[in-house]
Amino acid sequence: MSDMEALVRKSMEGTKAEVLVPNDGEKYEQAIQRWSEHCIQRAKCVIKVSCADDITSALSFIRTQKIPFVVRGGGHSTSSSSSITDGIVIDLSLMRRVTVFPDSKTIRAEGGTLWVDVDEEAAKYDLATVGGTVNHTGVGGLTLGGGYGFLTGKYGLTIDNLLEVDIVLASGEQVTASATLNSDLFWAVRGAGHNFGVVTSFTFQAFDQPRPVFAGPLIFPLAKLPQVVDFVNTFHEINDGNQAILWGVSCPPPAHVPVLLTQLFHNGTVDEAKALFAPLFALDPIANMTASIPYKTVNSLLNPTAGFDGRKQFGGGAFKLPLSIDLVQSLVDKLFAFINARKGMEESLLLFETVPYREVVKVKNDAMAFSNRGEYYNLAIMMKWHDEGMDAEVRNFVRDLAKGAGLAEGAVRKDGEEVKDGVDGVGIYGNYANSDVPASEIYGNNAKKLQELKQKYDPDNLFDRGTRLVSKPVVVMN
Template identity: 45%
Template sequence: MPFLSYPRALELKNELRETNAEVITMENENYAEGISRFSSSCEKEAGAIVRVTSTDEVSKVVSFATKRHIPFVVQGGGFNTSGSSSTFGGIVINLSKMSQITVDPGAKTVFVQGGAIWEDVDKVSATFGLAIVGCTMNHTSVGGTALGGGYGWLTGRYGLIIDNLLSARLVLADGRIVTVSMTENPDLFWAVRGAGQGFGVTTEFVFKAYPQTDPVFGGLLYFTADRLSQIVHFANEFEERSTGIEGFLFGFTGSLLMQETVVFVVTFYNGSRSAAEKFFEPILSLKPVVNEIEMMPYPKMNTILNRAAEFGGRKSLGGSNIVLPLNVKSVEEVYRDFDTIMKTFPRVSESFVVFELLPYIELIKVPNEATAFANRGKYYNAASIFRWHDPELDPKMRSLQQDMMNKIGRRAGVARSEEMNQGVGVYANYAGHEANATELFGDNLPRLQTLKMQYDPDNVFKKWHDMFLHTSVH
């Protein structure tokens, strides 16, 4: 496939000369900023970065690239660690200037452009006393998280992000601009909800919004490792006690405060302090080393995990799943494995493993075949971000991470469950390229492939997860 040569770059600039799009090439001083990513291992020398300002400009770039067989990628926030928003020699369609947010308080809907970040969505919605299901890390882009499914603190009450998507606007592989919803192009709307990155550039979203005027109870706690078994015991009771307004995350990370790997907890309760303290009393009574819990506006809750979403360093994101109850000894073994990695390798202390208990009450009301998203079941996500700095450690760190997440899945996930009608157990937004299309989409894959042949027969949009690739990539 041809790269974008300098003469082609000039041709692209000429194509966009009467628009507001900015074409950045290697000689521009902001080029280095344009190719920077959440993980430095994903930074590639693009032929050009195009900062678009409208759907029409996106269409022009897509048409330009596809007609000349030039590879292109789409960058929202650049947080994917598999390199799907980077290209060597191709075109990066950067959506960061497309960040408009409009709230209709009467209809309780929020219009969001594809380059907006969740922080701005939260803040704008809150001025109208509303909130939408959004990402728990608000530095990330709306498009990148929403199209793959999307879990948030409000998932227990309102479902996934895609369950609250009313419509979207896409630029297809041939440059056509279409609107998708339950009534317009419903087949493509089905595909977008869970596999949207594989069908086009989504430039606009319309979401349902919900009243959220009261503060929420939440924050971060750090514990010493001897508290881990009690934290797991609380996690095992979470499912029975939860009503859908709570959230509970726990995991491990390196610490500058203590000699050993620290155990952390993040709590969420969408209600009064007294009710929240009663719910989390078994955790609060464990005497955390650090306690940052408070009543706060809902938008602030989505900042708690941002320290894990800072740019810089080499990173890999991995995912698995867990079914309750967890075996305490198995979790303690994962802790020891992680602690060994922290002590063995230099400058990896900002890595973490997390078990995400966000209630599935609403999520499983939607059948797996109702949307392309196939990860609905009575289980929870586990995730990890490994961070290091030495490029020579790339294969080792990815291998250690994959081994750890596979162990979690085998010992604690749906693989050991007898529950029928479970989802695939793999969250596409957490999965690297080692996960194949069958693992990600299960029984939904044949329908997705049929739609790909209709809307993207040349498989232009394959950087996220290739739906025509059946075998694992190692």
Template identity: 55%
Template sequence: MGSTVESFDYTSLKELLKDTKAEVLTPGDGQEYEDIIQRWSESCVKRASAVVAVKSASDVSAALEQVRKHKLPFTVRGGGHSTSGAASIEDGLVIDLSKMRGVTVDPEARTITAEGGTIWEDVDVAAAKHGLATVGGTVNHTGVGGLTLGGGYGYLTGQYGLTIDNLLSVEVVLASGTVVTASKTTNADLFWAIRGAGQNFGVVTKFTFQGYEQSNPVFSGPLVFPPTALPQIVQFMNKFHETNDGRQTLVVAFSSPPPQNAPVILTQLFHNGTEEEGRAIFGDLFALAPLADMSGTVPYQVVNSLLNASAGSDGRKLFGGGAFKLPLDPSFVEGVYREFQTFVESKENFAVAQSMMLWEVVPYKKVMEVRNEETSFANRGDYYNVATMFKWFDPALDTEMRTFSRSLLKKASETAANRSKDGGVGQYGNYASEEVAANDIFGENVRRLEDLKQKYDPDNLFSHGTKLTPRPLVVVN
């Protein structure tokens, strides 16, 4: 008989895993333990009973063996960037991939292989040395694993689709501890599930992506406007929706950034081409005389760092997501802005001033070339993502922040409420909190996912996050 969870001594893992290269850290290990349980959001810092910092797929297998044998509650940490709390656990075990950050590039095949604990900075820098890039996020300290397994939008999405659309294969450790490869030709059903619902099926220790030639610099950077410019900015969003050629991306955000904490409208521009072209494409915005213009020509690998300052690691954070359709009525967006700003200003001492609401105009024609049933990811449709990123410091505000975020996103998503049935779910899984149901994220793909859970994880070992349960096999007499 294995020991019960209550009686298990987590410090014994140091002896049990001594033949691996993994490092086992427990609360008695001082600062090293304190450092490894830190997360991008302070609200997601939980005091794990032990952290197993793995360095290989075999280390993961060994850790999962102890999980199964002793029935230990556990979770997996990649980049630690999620705000759902799924990468942390109280009174349980964390399998931590943060020491697996190797990246290899095959310049002839134009492939990029990243270990499970890499962040996008690792990938961008390694690929750039060979004049290559692939579809990553918009902040380079985001984990490759979390963003990829949940879908992945980035500056190159308009040209090449989602991150998962450029995923060629994965190395994954299953609940049984078996290490397998999954691709379109090997374990194809598992590969289907991994692309959108990957956290529910195993621990991915290696990702291989398609790379693309990206030796030229790009035009990118933020413009800052007063709130009075919002109607004209919305009009440009509508125009951009019709005129972009897939090489551009536009993000529009509400915020009150320090040090002034004054309300502004931020726009982040991206054009995969020259500055002359970019300034012409975004000419209507430049004509509005921005308060600040920080745009210019930069190497592609720098682009994912431009928003890092607005996504720093201090404070408690909450991401939430919805969808919107263009064209938008400027008065509708102004109404959402007033609701957002009224809430921000209602808190004393600028307590939530660093919060943001983002309208992500990432071209989706390439995304929609892949049907929703072709991968488990089901958020492909003729709409864009809208997101909240609330930031605060007082734990007493936790519930209020979640409640307001849901309410604001519901209002912002009104324009996408009448999506066609086959147009996607309108909920990006990487922006969803843990209480969002699997049906809302995976839509009609849920049934197949539950069947595959029965095949690959029948005991539902990977249950810390979006809830998918194995569908029991029906026995016909």
């Protein structure tokens, strides 16, 4: 038994936590698995906590021994923020209880919860809240970074519907943060929560969702790109917040040939949806998998494009409507030129997330740490590959693809014009950004206040992963 293993096990005596080390075989191997294979790192120790007291004990040991650590919620990050080789993982995956309070229409989800847990439990009461677009992502990661989902057009971001959190601070203290309790901490958590502690529970506002929704993919040949762009350019005017359309290009299995993908959503009837999306149905799609389905199923529709195999890298920027076909075509051409010249990259995806933002921009960018509010939409670049030797060039390509089209991190583009931070927000979604992006680009004018709050709640920078608010070396135990 190594010195660290012995110390960790001793420090966690009397708790409910499970301590795993490399010699623990399959249980350890499962504990270090991540959504992206390039984020799998062989931690010296994994502490699978089951309650806030376990986390307090773990943080006490980490502070005393000055050991680097990370927190794992859903393990869905592509920046390795939930993985480590020279330290400890605090693993929240045992904390997945969801409690629905139908009288107040609120939902309490523990820190390790996945969105599938929330969607399915809420559906038992004909309720829903704003989640993501893939249901095997962690509630914690998505929420602390903002949270766009299919219900955003009607109810805003996930953090706009966050009522309170229970959080373990760097000191080990367990506190509640809300609009009335530790309100400055609540301000910081909504957008930069990973810098301030370990959230053990989230309480969300929920909404009535008794009816099914219309959703699913329409797939077109690439030749239909101009017509689809034409339709999307009208979308801002024709939607009422109950619709969304995600669209982009990839080479999905089994054929692995380039296609134009669209994912439709309408919170209403089939007839209403087919009338609104009529121009797309008239384009004679090569595949139509749309249907009337329960809302709890919606966030599973994109799961096949976001499986757990392979190495992955997220990146992106933002776009405004109307889009020119020349700009879109230039992005598509660059993507396919890159992936066609390399093996095993066919499932890479360029996705224009056209989710209505009217409710999002009703909240000011200084209302909370999250700063990506503006009259624009998110562009997601998701690269997938298998060769470890390609890691660096893929990372560089993601950055170059955005910059080459004027969609650099922190920029918004419309009709050839680049717009920087201001009334429009920062123009980059923090959950899609790499961890080395400066805090000023993610948080804009909120960065200074966040740095001040960091000194109040985590003066020693114990939580130093993800987008860093301060730079301070961590002493590693020998």
